[in-house]
Amino acid sequence: MTEVRVGDLAQGFLFRRQAVQLRTELSARGQELSTGRAADLTDRLSGDTARLAALDREVALAATLRRNQAQAANRSAAMQAALGRVQSATEPLATTLRSAAAGGLAGELAAAGSAARGAFEDTVGALNQSTAGRSLFAGAATTGPALAGADAMLDTLRAEIGAETEAAGVAQIVEDWFAPGGGFDSSGYLGADSPASPVPLGGGDQAALDIRADAPALRQVLAASALATLAADAALNLPEDTVRALFDTAAEGLGSAGPQLIGLRADLGAEEARIERAGARIEASAGGARRARASLIEVDGYEAATRMEALSQKLESLYAVTARLSRLTLLETIR
Incomplete structure (x- = not known):
């Protein structure tokens, strides 16, 4: 054995x-x-994981800021496109109205009225746009449209005008309705009185995308195009001289609103530039944190x-x- x-x-x-x-x-x-990466990080870092934890937080914060920046970039681009659509719809309208008012035949007056209605509807549609489920021009009320429908506002104005046939009277009714405190505030503009919250971009920076559909420039564009639409409205059947006078008034309103609209777009462009710079800064910060983290945990x-x-x-x-x-x-x- x-x-x-x-x-x-x-x-x-x-x-x-x-x-x-x-x-x-x-x-x-x-x-x-x-x-x-190292299989045993505690051993690799000799038990000191505080630096790695700090870098993880920095990378996570950068990811959040990148999402904010991307959302702000998309939102600002959509707002710029919408304002561009408003400008494209209303700029040529002023010329059309002046030409018709200067001596156009009845058919030209009707065509100018149709053009005004199209511009009004385009403006309302542009200002009612949303992106990622958030209304663009409704201020803090981001879940619904900024404006009532074009037909609804025109119906209200038509009822306000009633039997008025004088150009000055009709123009005053429309101007009062769109003025602050008028009917536009109670039944035309459906958004919030407070602006949308600024978007944090890190480093104390933030993007203010706070243009609302009740901004003075946009009120004036809406009022002028609505006035021209109603001037040629068949239901109101206003005298031809009144129509011509209202076309002139509407053209003047559109002309004075033009520079204000350009100013709005310029301000928005400045915010777009801020957002773009923030994106580069966030990416640089995130890249540095990722490289520092990699140097701690990666192996050859x-x-x-x-x-x-x-x-x-x-x-x-x-x-x-x-x-x-x-x-x-x-x-x-x-x-």
Whole structure:
């Protein structure tokens, strides 16, 4: 019978423990090789993980700011496009109204009225646009349209005008309705009196996208195009002289609103530039944080592969020695 000695048993345990340690380390090196980052961050950082935690927070904050910046960029671009649509719809209208008022035939007056209605509807449609489910020009009330429908406002104005046929009277009714505190505030503008919240962009910077559909320039554009529309309205059937006079008044209103509208777009353009600069700053900050984080946790692929190869050879050698010892007999020992 072969005698089992305590030394042999202890040696077997030692070999098995070494094999487990080598397999564990080999698995860790394989993980590092596949992921490119240290398997044991606590050991890699000598237990000091505060710097890594700070960098993780910086990267997460940059991601949030990037989302804010992207949303602000999309919103400002949509607002700029909407204001451009208003400008494109109303700028040529002033010329059309002046030409018709100067001596156009009845058909030209009707055509100018139709053009005015189209411009009014386009303006209302542009100011009622939304992006990402948020109304663009309704201030803090971002869940609904900024304005009542074009037909609804024209119906209200038509009822206000009633039997008035004098150009001065009709113009005053429309002007009063669109003036602050008038009917436009109660039933035309549906948004909030407070502006939309500014968008934080980090570093104490923020984007103020606070243009509302009740801004003075937009009130004037709406009032002028609505006046020209109603001047040629068949239901009101105003005298031709009144129509011509109202066309002149509306053209004058559109002319004075033009520079104000350009000013609104210029202010918005300044915010767009601020948002673009913030995007570059946020990306630079995020890139620096990512690089610093990578320097803490990433491993060299060549070094990881070399260590993995060395561990594989060690493990193979240990298995070979273990196998050889398990086959030893007295005869092989004394040879």
